[in-house]
Amino acid sequence: MSNPGEGDLTPIDGLSQLAGYFEAGCKPAEKFRIGTEHEKFGFRRDDLTPPPYEPGGIRAMLEGIGADGWSPILDKGQPIGLTRDGASVSLEPAGQFELSGGLCRTLHETKAELDAHLAEVRAVAEPLGLGFAPLGFHPLATQAEMPWMPKGRYGIMRRYMPKVGTRGLDMMTRTCTVQVNLDFASETDMVRKLRVSLALQSFATALFANSPFYEGKPNGALSNRALVWTDTDKARSGIPAVVFEEGFGFERFSDFALDVPMYFVYRDGHYIDTAGAAFRDFMAGKLPGLEGQYPTMGDFADHLTTIFTDVRLKRFLEMRGADAGSPAMMGAFSAFWVGLLYDDAALTAAEDLVRGLTAADLMVTRAAVPTQGLDAPWRQGKLRDLLKPLLAIADSGLAARGLTNADGADERIHLDPLRAIAEGGPTQAEHWLSRFKGAWGGDVRPIFAEAAI
Template sequence: MSAPAQANAQPIEGKADLVAWFESGCKPAERWRIGTEHEKLAFSARDFRPLPYERDAQGPGIRDLLERLEAFGWAPVEEAGKLIALSCPTGGSVTLEPGGQLELSGAPLTTIHETCAETTGHHLNLKAVCAELGIGLIGLGFNPKWPRETVSWMPKGRYDIMRRYMPTKGSLGLDMMLRTCTVQVNLDFSSEADMVRKFRAGIALQPLATALWANSPFTEGKPNGFLSYRSHIWTDTDPDRCGIPAFVFEPGMGFERYVDYMLDVPMYFVYRDGRYIDVAGQSFRDFMDGRLPGRPGERPTLGDWADHVTTAFPEVRLKTFLEMRGADGGPWSRICALPAFWVGLLYDGQALDAVSQLIRDWTPEDIAALRDQVPAHGLRTPFKGRTLGNLALEVLTIARGGLARRARLNTLGRDETCFLDVLFTIAESGRSPAEDHLEAFHGRWNGSVDPIFIECAY
């Protein structure tokens, strides 16, 4: 989750400033970049238990892992004297999710080859540190073994606020915070119209991404009835800030319409003087009018707005770029596949035209129904007379064409289409990745999830 944006202390004069903040993300195609984020579950290699923040009698903690990573040129970031993140002078950061999930927020890069190099370097650093400390890391959508009560909370102020507020809105919000992992990609737009086209395509195809990356079929050591339990969790987290925003498909969709949406999303916090102040459930509209309870007469800055925007969790999120948020965490090969999938579809005009034509008759109700079914059925989900697996092959072919036309080559002369190979294999099988884990559980794993920590570790 994002770090506070308090550094932007420009006062907000009115709604136009909020629209302009989103507009500031517009940039020409030659300046478009790719930002990839991926989370991993950290565990003790000895008994697979989730790591606490501090070292204890059973072994090292997350803090030890962060401190060792500093040796690779990462600079420490502290909150209230606690090491909670690392930053890289050349871009990117390593941050902690609420349950100690370790996230690499990658630098904005030009090609997926660069993303691959960034991810590979990060994993090599982690492997060296983890071998020294007796720590393992795994990419899954959900912790397959351990109850929520065994997962330690990380010492970040915003998590304390969310921890109190989440249970008032849904039954699975704390599971989202403590036990889920994702991989996502952040992409640019050239104009308001370009943003709208990409937003609509992203929302429509997000269930397909969920199915291709579905990788969370276990809860507390047993099958949970889902292929992407992570995706299911978001359906009962907080209806005020999650899900499929149907207004994206309405006439008049644009920056101002998204501003209106965000003004109606209840606040979590205000960040002042290094502290998170709990204003959970209160209104940013009231804040703009100087009527925020507990802070009478105070008005927000653009930093407050940037922070508030990070507290909405739709399947596609707008900041000064677009975040594609539907995928489970997974192995290395599927990390680089996610930017390949979305860049191929959205960064090439011909591909975006093809996607827009494909989804032209899909209604918000169609997409919402698809989103509801995919967590349980994955690529086998029926949709408009065929399965999602069949649709996946058509969409992947569009993405491959988009990447081929980009013609971004690595040192071996290969273009970015190579990163889609793993997805074609999945789509051709008609099986989401979680189904392979379930088959192993019922077969060679003999009803235990413990082997997943060995076979699927980084």
Template structure:
């Protein structure tokens, strides 16, 4: 989640401005970058409880001490709620999950170095404060009411609105972690092809990264409970977007979708104004009940785009949003998967050939079944595991052809090795956790807080 926006930008008087904003993301291939984001659970080492914002070992103190590494503070109503450094940010999710929104980088080698540097920093501060962090898709032990809320205005508005639209929205806010990558496109046609490929293949990523089999200390029957949560969060702003595969899809059609998504808020002068359930279309006509007579600024549109939650989200770039959080090697593997598929034309063509015949019903089947069965999900006479092996081979070829070598002459393909191990074995990260729970952990999730800490 980004730091608080600034109330600036041109007024919006025509929907064509909204499509033009998306289109302004078009970039030639030599300017394409890789922006990786990951969230992690922070907790006290002594009792494994999630951190409050306040106190000598709270989130606020963590952010304060991280400034020694050159991070600049961002405050909201006197609370330190984010840090910035160049084009990178450290932000907070509603339940105190700590997120690194990385800078746009040229290679996966740089991405993995950025992740490693950040985890070293939080580990140093954590050692001083008696806290640790880990990457899983869902909080394995604590109930929602045992997790403190972070003091950010948008979260209060979202938290009040979520239960009106679904049963699991608050769990999404408070108890999930993900890793995602943001990637560029060259043109509207390039965006459409990448959107379709990545949306169709998002369940394959969900299966490979499935890492959330516990709820409140017990197995929950899912491989990726985090992924399942999105199916009962808010039907107005989630889903697999079948219209993306229809003839004529492009920037304007996505604008129409976003205009149909109810608003959450408007940000003005340091304050989030509750506009939950209201219409951005009315806002453009000066008829928003929350701000009568005002029309939106382009930054209001940028804010509104962050309040839709499909598996792939379009901004001035495409966000891949289907994976559970995990250990640091998988934080590097997620961008490797999608860069390999989308940033090489031969790989993109091969991936499109793989998915272009899949029907709306087949894509919906994957979206519904993968959270529970992951790699074992039946699909088109085989399993998702077999599809994943084919997808990984395409991605590996794409990374090899990119030929972005590090100082030792290695290309980026080795970042896929952890995913190849998962697909070849057929054992997901969730399977690994469940085997330990039913074996050496003796039916307790407590060891996860030590064995899987960063």
């Protein structure tokens, strides 16, 4: 989740201004970039327990990494993040360590950035006796065993979440994801990409499923992270039907956002609890407790960070449907979406595959994916039926980009882990279940060593 910031202090004068916020993200295709975000669970190597903020835990990690040219981000004087050269390190509520990467032109650059970050994390973690494992849901710890980070917005969310769903605190403390952030050229381009990516997000959830364990045992899910999201907060998550309505665009999304319940207003370094109130009331000067005060564009940008739809619209599009996974799979996640969305012919082919589906249709698949994975229903068949056609489209999209690394290989190499699955190999979740039933002898603890970065 985002680090705090006061943001743009420009007053808001109406819906068209909010639409203009998104429109400002439009850029020509030659300036499209790739931004990745990936999270991982920390664990003490001696007993596998989650490390606290301090002592000898997450704060020490931030301070150790920060010594290499990063600037600290503070919340009431305590480090809760880092920033450097357009990238940032932030903390999820239970100390899940997140890199929000810089803007990369190629997938090769994205891989190099990830490799460098993981090396940095390992170098600092080892003398602290810590390890980090990117998994979609914590395989061992109970919710009560997870620590809480000293980040103001998390205290507000912690109080509010149990009022709107049964799994919100699990989402905050026991899940990790990988995201890729991608650009759009125009409002029309945004709509095409948002509709396709929302329609296919459940496919990505199934393909990248990596969380089959709950408190030390299988519980029938392949993605416990995705299962958590089915009852976290339906007012701000899932697949918003408005996206598929005729006339959808920046202004319609802005109007949708005004009715998503707020969490907070950030003023003078402090979070003011406004959980459950509508941003629309804030614009009218009727926000309870802040009557007569009006929002700024920075407040609107902060509010957008609290909308947790499967694909989130900001000044770019965030793909949010996948479990954190191995470095190769995290690279494949970015490659999959870049291949589908950054080439017009590929995007058109993907549109053909999802044509005619409604938000209600997609929610049926979404509900089945956490437990059924690639065998979840899709039209008259299963999601698995999409594997080879979608990978072929993504492959063609990356080939059209023609961007090679130092060895002359183009970006298609980053799809290799997905080709193995398409040829009958296991997903990450299926691999771990096989290990649990076989070599691990019913003990989930070896996953930490085998999944560690």
